[in-house]
Amino acid sequence: MTTEVGSDTDVKKEPEKVPEVQQQTDQPDEPADSAASASADQPQEESQSAEAKSDQEASPSPEPSSPPAAGGQKKEKGISRFLPPWLKRQKSQSQDKPDESSAPPKQESVEVVKEEQEETNQPKEEVDGGGAVTTSTEQTEEVKEVREESRAEELQPEEKEREEEKSIGSADTQPVREEKEDESEMEEKEEEKKEEEKKEEGKKEEEKKEEGKKEEEKKEEGKKEEEKKEGKKEEEQVIQQEASVLSTLKVNKKMKMVVCHVTLLDGSQFSCEVEKRAKGQYLFFQVCDHLNLLEKDYFGLSFKDNAEQRCWLDVTKEIKRQIRNSQWQFVFSVKFYPPDPSQLTEDITRYLLCLQLRQDIASGRLPCSFVTHALLGSYTLQGELGDHDPEEHRLDYISDFQFAPNQTKELEEKVVELHKSHRGMTPAQADAQFLENAKKLSMYGVDLHHAKDSEGVDIMLGVCSNGLLIYKDRLRINRFAWPKILKISYKRSNFYIKIRPGEAEQFESTVGFKLPNHRAAKRVWKVCVEHHTFFRLVSPEQPTKTKFLTLGSKFRYSGRTQAQTRQASSLIDRPAPAFQRTSSKRISRSLDGAPVVNVSDYSQADGAGENSPALELNSDSKSKLRVQGENIYVRHSNLMLEDLDKTQEDVLKHQASISELKRSFMEATPEPRPSQWDKHLTGSPATTLRLQTHGVPQNTPPRPGTDSRDASKSAEVKPEGNEVIEVVEETVVIEEVVKAKPKSSTPEASVPVETEVKEERSLSSDSESEDEAEYHAQPPSTSISTQQIKEEPEEEQEAELSQQAPPSAIESQPSAEAADPGPAAEEEKAAQPHEEERTDKPLLTPDEAPNGHAPQGEAPPSPQTAAADEEEPHIVNGSASRVETEHLPQVICCSEPPVVKTEMVTISDTFAAQKTEISTKEVPIVHTETKTITYEAAQLDGNGDGEPGVLMTAQTITSESLCTTTTTHITKTLKGGQSETRIEKRIVITGDSDIDHDQALAQAIKEAKEQHPDMSVTRVVVHKETELAEDED
């Protein structure tokens, strides 16, 4: 129920954001259905949500069925689906507060979204939503779902992201399917839908699988298919994915086969037949299978577009749609260069990386000195040829190798000289040495793009694992580490990054670069989004939640992150596969070349090691809107895992927040919440704006959704940005929300068990619009050190943005937004406060009022609100009322005194324009029963800047039926140039009696540990709440 509500809110928000007009039109429906739609939306957003939806809809009825059933709802649902994670988050936020007011707008927004983004529509979710409409009944089902969700939620980051991605993708596709079956997207979507339908649970399973979280998989599988074990899981997943693709294809149309030619790293050609409508992953899997590669997440397939520019094949999308008129010619290569190749599990993976690097070196892309050329060349010889043989190896024996762009005799002699010194080294050792040296090269793994700075000076943008590097000629003139980047966006041929303010700076700044053309700008943007997600986030942004449609580009990296792939590969359990080293094709004398491994083993290995299938599946949904997924509420139990020591203050706050939450829960009636959520959704100008913008552009909704991750903040911001962006094709805002403090769990409250674990949030909404896109980088909870800072600023900006955004986006939906925002925002805020914390209310109200009044601009706030967790009153500072409405239904069952938690909320607004402004506000967020999460960011002004160096952000992820809220607090303090980052992750599981708290808790802890091996669970608090019942949803 809560989920439903949340979804509604999200949906609402999204719609609002998008086109107000549309929203308005939709509104009528939404209000009535709002709750249902919301619920539906939520599900969509989160894979879990989907489940929840299904539950909601017909407690038993599976999601798939529901989708088809609810036509009208579908639209809404579709919208919601379209809505990015942010929206979802927003919903959650909105749910808490503004359900009522927001609802109508949300619906509108949803509709709009649907209209705008057919692709993005999340049919399933919608369907679910339709089912969800009957929320009350669904609740029971929700419990079940909740369990799954809770699991998922636990996994949330990854799963959610994946799910979201999938869901999003599915959602997008679904709508299309519904509306336009013919469209290729539709087809994909349809496929997905089919898959989903067929496997409603399967989706969940898939998602879980995709998530790569074995646990989830196991659980799910256990439920459904215990038989499928890790190894099988992967295989199954893959199979499922492939099968689904194939099946869908088959189902849809006659199979038209096309021959793909793939150039492998050793220069050889691999050809395979694929169905004309096959997705990229099918081909990619074929290639990886051919190579016997398990650690495939580092690799990708690329093709040349009409302009001869290298483009990465999106595995989640149809090949045909991507290559357009180009040849079916692909190149298999390394996409993400592992910073530490020694951590790769298999030698074959390292070998392939070596081959890639040899190419990079020979082509000059990876510059090195003479000595390094010689050294690396000598390892190449040792790896390929084995020990130097004076008789067999004359100087010309190396003529077949290219060690440098311009190879001299002197170099070759040096290579041979060094080769002699490697005697006894196995090929695997030689490769390892090669990589150990190559990885230290300054340009290792740096993807360069030509650009001009604001003054028209030629520069190069280098995207790498750590962030974005700026080069002028060969000199590094600037560097923006991922934690410093709040948002990445592009508009037309401009590429923008919003920078987190430094210690002494008060405001965020946006740096713009001019790319040769629009496509180049989008390409850089996508690469940044992917690298940020892969290297910085623990798990991809949760697409599932967001599954909604997004107007802008919904693009998100849906594959596994490095953390995930490492985890997955750690499970690889197959004999080292034998492989032939290229050039020589002979097994070097060294022992390296292991005998061929049995296929069976391999398969198993896949299963175990590769979650990739799952991931890939996720990737299908591609549009991983990074929606938050951060907030998960599980009723009844809160798990708190604290990594860092919490100060007493934090603890107190935490307790306070808990108490507030309890109060809110207690106070809030289930029904009201939904309404509130709706209001929030609708009310949240940001969302609406976003939606609008997106909608206008196409993608608006998604972006808003993107914010979802972080929660309200990001969401809000993004939405705005989206709005602004109307023109922009895709804007992805990377908001890193850091939650500064962990709040001590307030044990007092009986039920909630809070597990604080460090988490990451990835969020970003994708707007499908191609012109602009924003990506809010939310620092993964884990990585985050710097990220936190921005939040405060963002809040401020948000406010600004909200105002701005409204205008831009609003135009279309002005009336709606304006109206909605005010009421919605206020209502939301008010509602939330009431529910959660009354104390907060005052604050919130003021803020809200401003925001709300402010106009639509405030809308963003609502989204933001979602983000914040309980800790502090939603207040959200009105500026961005980031109240994340989570599942009202499940409403957190904190019976105990409501705790008000103040969290720093960072909201980044995505102005398409770049402009930047993301205002973060520190708003106290109060958690309402409904699962509202509020992030409090430092206050507008003071936030980041005011308190130099200290950034606090709270992220919340809300899941529906079962509410698991994960709050990550990242506190970053800058002192004398040094930053200290503290990350605390708190997982609140609220559940009805139906939920197995112990299990949920165990899962949450397990997940947390998996995600953050370095972190420890410092506190587990269980609160029992009696009141919950309300969650009626």
Add this chain to the structure above:
Amino acid sequence: MAGLMSGFGSFTHAVVRALPQSLAKEALRTGSLEVDLLKAQEEHDKYVSVLKHRLGLEVVELPADEALPDCVFVEDAAVVCGDTALITRPGAESRRKETEAMKAALTELGLSIVEMTDESATLDGGDVLFTGREFFVGLSMRTNQRGAEILADAFKDYAVSTVPVQDRLHLKSFCSMAGPGLIAIGASEAAQKALKIMQQMSDHKYDKLTLPDDLAANCVYMNLPSKGDVLLHCTPEEFPESAKVFEKLKDHMLIPVSNQEKVKVDGALTCCSVLVNRKKNI
């Protein structure tokens, strides 16, 4: 063949140059202090003695050139990293010829020489901070962008980041490496600002050793076979507070070296030698 970027601070040779009589009157200086030539000579002898006798480095002593009053500060004439030596093009016109003798000496040591022939490029070795993992080049009155680019071309393995230097002669007028991953940095605002920039530009994490006196932040770190971590730093007479900070480095062999006179002509500890690592095998 330790491979790339290993053995930071490992040196076998040092190139130094004798002090010309003209230093006292003609050497460039940002201040207007009188140099006591005798004391300066004494200081320099002691410095060379530490390198040669105390640390056991092979010291190549170039003769002084009276026409080059600043020639004792050999650091500015060349940047040596690994087997490559970049012969610079000093920013001060009067110092351009200092590179000739240096080039000959380094060639003699078997280094592969890269020359900075671009007429528009200027680079003083005093603006080049090599951390073991990357280069930072101060853009100062003596060093320009073009010079930094050429340095980046000469040492392709490493990232080369530029750092604006203001109110100081060189980048290393307020910082230097005091150990692997340890940057000695002055406490002044300008120094801290530069450090911040360096930290932002770097993919690597550095520890910092903050010294109350900027000039004291210029020290000479080496990692020698039988000596371990060696640090030549300021004397308590010159900078009592900063000396105390150095004394906290328990694991280093600390060698206070007086630089009272040479500092008057902007000479710091690192300025007076070019350290080279010439092993048999790369």
